[in-house]
Amino acid sequence: MNARTEPAEAQAEPDATTRPALIREFLLVAGLFLVYKLGRQLATGHTGEAFRNARDVWELERSAHLPDETSVQSALLHGDGLVHLANTYYATVHFPATLAFLVWLYLRRPAHYIWARRVLGAVTAAALVLPFTFPLAPPRMLSGTGLVDTARIYGPSVYGPPSSDHLSNQFAAMPSLHFGWALMVAVGLIAATRSRWRWLWLLHPLLTLLVIVGTANHYWLDAIVATAMLGLALAVIHPPRRTATTAGRGAERLPAGTSVLVGAGR
Template sequence: MTDVVVPADDVSPTRVHRTFWWKEALIMLGFYVAYSWSRNQFGSANIGPGDEPLNAFHNAERLIRLERAIGLYHEESVQDWFLPLRGFIRFWNVYYGTAHFVVTLAVFWILFAKRKLVFPQWRNALAITTALGIVGFSLFPVMPPRLLDAPCPSETGGFGGGCIPSTFRSTFDSVDPIVLDGRLRTAEQGSFGFVDTLPEYGGALWTFDSKGVTQLSNQYAAMPSMHIGWSSWCAFAMWPLLRRRWARIAMLLYPATTLFCIVVTGNHFWIDGIGGQLALALGMWGGWALHRWNSRRLDRRHDTTLGLQRPARPA
């Protein structure tokens, strides 16, 4: 248990706000459980064996169309450059599956221990950002690049869109059919060219095809990218605590390396990261607004307990 002293003014004595580590841990755990449950009520978990995920597939096409319109549809090229480096790709597979959680939890704890006066704002910002992510996953499910050529549910029980025709697929020079992402494709069908690096290269302790993961993870929860939202939250929250230049540079590079990771592993379009940044911006605004409202509520309760009358604050 730790006391945070809220400065006194000329009317009210100092108000002490107590924070408990176990309470914050339970709040975070409860919110993450609620986040995981609600996120998985939509998207891939509800795709039946005979269904075709048309909505998620066509939303991915919409993002591709937008990126092409501004001349920045290069995800397939970026991935293609690095695929020959198997050890390099395995590293990013591990990064994708671990840093997202480990770094965020570490920053959450550091904020609780070192920045108690602003900890509630940052906690609220993270919660609201994540809640906005759920809204995005629900209203705009997006099939990640790695699944665009993967087998459809009607073929193998997967979650891909390989059976769905698309004018965005590139043709290739081959008389005979070739195997792409476990699916036989002809030259007429073409391919988006993305590779699902987790099963193909390994490195992580799990894949999206692992037993149980398919039912626990919404594979169309791509827009906005919470990898980018959370990593940017970590960078902004830690900045005031870092004094050494190399540490600040490393923290600022964390969202950038995360963006590279989600693209090179085929898990996101880069524009999903823009969605994550927008969710964070709204989350930070909401987090600060919620904290101001709660502080005023606690002030009123504190003054009522002491029988004091606090002058109205300017709007």
């Protein structure tokens, strides 16, 4: 089909899926965040096992020749301002960025919103199982590693002493939903947009990875497991197909006389 003779319907706004009911989606997304918080609290305890698993993970990473977490933290500790910024990023970006991502998709790309919400729900549900079967103390609690609890020393911190912290389960380090959700935000925005700059969204999970490791809240392996879980969810829950509508918008930017394929390719 010639771009000059593109049908009128191809000029419409892409992703014309009917937008789900707002109240229902609000309750679903609120429930997702609530399950994330309460589900981890249910898996509290098993302190001794969590520390044994932490030592095993640390030794496994060294055997696999993964980068040492201490090298990332050392880079952050070159200045109080940098480590404070990393702690702030860890404490404040995780939930708001994911919520903003879902809101934008809901308003602008309803079909992608439904897909992303399902993927995040599946990953979160699967992630809540691991603390029951594999409790894991974060590296900031593990002695003999050279790592320090940057949030406690430099602030801000979102955790209190484990014995008195009733708002979170600090022995649920694996998988890192901080990283898993950040990676899904990037994947979702890359899939839902067509800008040549959309790949820059990968900087969000990359920065998140450096932050969670550098602040000693997670091991590399926590992010690897989160990536595997997300990959499995994406393999099962497919994104919406590209339509003639979406391709038509791309055709508008092509020179006159250029042919484009308008189909259902992904």
